[in-house]
Amino acid sequence: MLDTNAPPPQSPLRPPSEVMRLRRMGASFPTRLSFLRVLLRRLSAENAKVSRPVWAIDEDGFGHAVYSLTYGGHVYSLVAVSTDLPEDQRTDRVIATAWDTAYVLYDGLPDASEIDRIVASAPKQEAARFTARDLVLSRANKSVRLFAHTVERLKAGEQPDETLVRDTGYLMRTTAVYGNGKFGIADRVDFAQRDGMGGSFAAEMLAVWLIRGFTHDLVEHVGGAKLAPHLKRHLGIGNSTGLGMAPFLVSHPMLLNAWVSARETALARVRAVEGVSAEQIEKIYSLVVRAAQHLAEWQVPDAIGQVRIDRMRSEWPKVAVMMTPELMSSHQPLEQIWQAASDFSVDTQECLAALMIEPFGELVDELADGMATERRVTLNTAMSCADAHALITRDWSWAFCDYDAPDACHQFWYVSEAKAEPRLGLRHEEPGADLESPLDISRQVACMAKELPDTGTVAQFLARHPEHRAAMRRVQSLDGAPYAEIRDNLIADTCLPIDMLRCKLAFFGAAKFDPKSDRWTRITLCQGAPMHDELKDADDWWLPVFAS
Incomplete structure (x- = not known):
């Protein structure tokens, strides 16, 4: 009798000696197992509806707003606070003490007194005190040029310049998204057993997606007109991330193993697929074209980063050429493509891996359930x-x-x-x-x-x-957690922390990595993602591209 509970066939997993080197980790791309993708699929499956019960924002864009939704049987609310930030206080550095906007993801629907408390406390961030009803604490600054330009154009009855929207990609960028007990907010264990909130960084990703929607509403409110849907869809939420994030992967080896194991298992399952359908072939072809456009639109000032992007651009047509109708209709076509890609750069290989996983949700999506783990590093003193x-x-x-x-x-x-x-x-x-x-x-x-x-x-x-x-x-x-350790010397002169940052951020779902040094980067989250009223279309936004 056929065992319907048996795992799907899979090719051998890539060895950790290959996967867990800093250079390859620093070439990571988002996949359909990235936390934002998983979250939005689950919101879509529940037909979640976002409401805005409070909008106390003045004509200049200052005040507060509340967004709420029911998810997994619980109500969650984002309280957003917008303040007038003097130019001499504007900085993305962690030493900042003031920001354009501040946010709290709240457990439930806050009443007037709780809103007042959060409005008073959130702009102070770590200088304030919070409660266990506060799940996530965040802050963000405007992309001053694009925000001001968009307001000006909307007031004039026009849309913002498409090139500027495409090249910037966000109206605001967060400088921190805190969770898990930071500054007195709720510990993750307080809500991790709830439906939909057990995944890694689920609460933080929910906050980021809701913040992105607030930035759209705010610029439309101040500008007095609506953004064109295709421009709004392209405007994600930026993020500035530095060294503070890098040690996480070292400090949480079992979690790193769970993340990488899920992704590597997904790739191994896809490589083992015996044959692909006409619909899957069409999807793969469309993703190849999308990736080419994404690479064409991805420009960074960092010389090293741009060289890597340029090489990917030169190699990507060769990837496309491999995917002939004859090969795609043959036995194990994805395994053949994967083996043929061994001569390409690490960056191209990792982009191809993410693409190959994308059309096979029914085969890999359940792996997301194992990406949060309570497993801990343990000591066996009885070992010889x-x-x-x-x-x-x-x-x-x-x-x-x-x-x-x-x-x-x-x-x-x-x-x-x-x-x-x-x-x-x-x-x-x-x-x-x-x-x-x-x-x-x-x-x-x-x-x-x-x-x-x-x-x-x-x-x-x-x-x-x-x-x-x-x-x-x-x-x-x-032993038993092969992907738990970064297999490089983290104190050597060759260690670039940016590689650790990119690995973690790709698991979040980040794209458009824009390194400012080997120690910090800007990224874009939720670019191309469905908006608050578009959750029916939650499963097709891998690698954002600009649509005119």
Whole structure:
């Protein structure tokens, strides 16, 4: 009898030695398993309706508004506060103390007193205090040029310049989206068991999508006219992200493993598909064209980033040429394409991987259910030292180098005392290495391996060398979680934090990465996504492109 619960066939997963290198992680693209995509599909399935019970915004665009929806049997509300920000206080840096707008995602429908509390507190952000009814805290600044231009055009009875809309892509950009107990807001555990809110960063993504809708409403209110639908659809929500996000992937290895495992399993299932239908072939062809347009529209000032984009542009026609009708109608066509793509750049390969997954929702969407995990890094003190050596030999060969060499210990991670945010220092040029954060995982494991005996137990070893407890825990936990560890030296001069940022942001659903250095980037979220009243069309906005 056929086992209907058996998982679909799949090709071998890509090895972590390939997937978990910084360069490839830094080439990540959003997929249909990205958290924003998953959230909007679920909102669509529930036929969620967004209402705006409060709009207390004056003619200049200052005041507050409330947006509400029912999702998973619970009501959630975004309280948006817009203030008059002096130009000399406008900055996207984390040290800012004032912003154009501030937001709270609230558990329920706030009454007048709660709205008053949030309106008073949200603009202060971390300088204020919040409650467990506040699920997410955020703030955003205007893209001054595009926002002012759009208002001016709308007041004149015209639409904003399409080139400016296309090239900017958002009216505002967030500088932080805080969750999980930050500054007194609710811990994730308080609501993670609710339907639809158990996914990674589900509450934060809901807040971002609602914020994006507020930016549309605000510019139309001040401009006194409606934006053209195709322009509004293209206006996402920008984001400025820096080093504060980078250590997350190191600090949450089991979560990283869950994310990457889901994506890699999706790719492996698609590669194993025996044959594709005419409808799927047509979809793949349309996505190839869309990706080409996306690449053509993606311009960045960063020289290194633009070189990578330019190479993708030159390689993408070769990807398209491979997909002949004969090949697409043959046995395992996607596996053939994937194997043929091995000569392309890492960036092109990762874009192709995301594209291949896209038309096969019925095959891969259920994998999103496993992308949040309660699994934790654990220590097995009963393990023999011989078995620990075997794990190190099998999984950690990449971690061994001469850590006394200046280039191998070039950088150190630390936490800024002033802002309690992660920072990166240059070990041989700047003070502070004595306050180093333990993100040097590869060095820790290499140092432990030198002192690990061949006999005895881990308990006996750690009793003599308790300083190696964290390293041993990482070694043991990687067994059975192959994608949990970034397989590069994170204190070497070759470590570019931007690669960690892009990996995480792609899982959020970000596109149009615009690196400003190797330590921070701007991105666009929700660009091309359905708006508050368009949730029926929630499943076809991979890689945003501008539609005239």
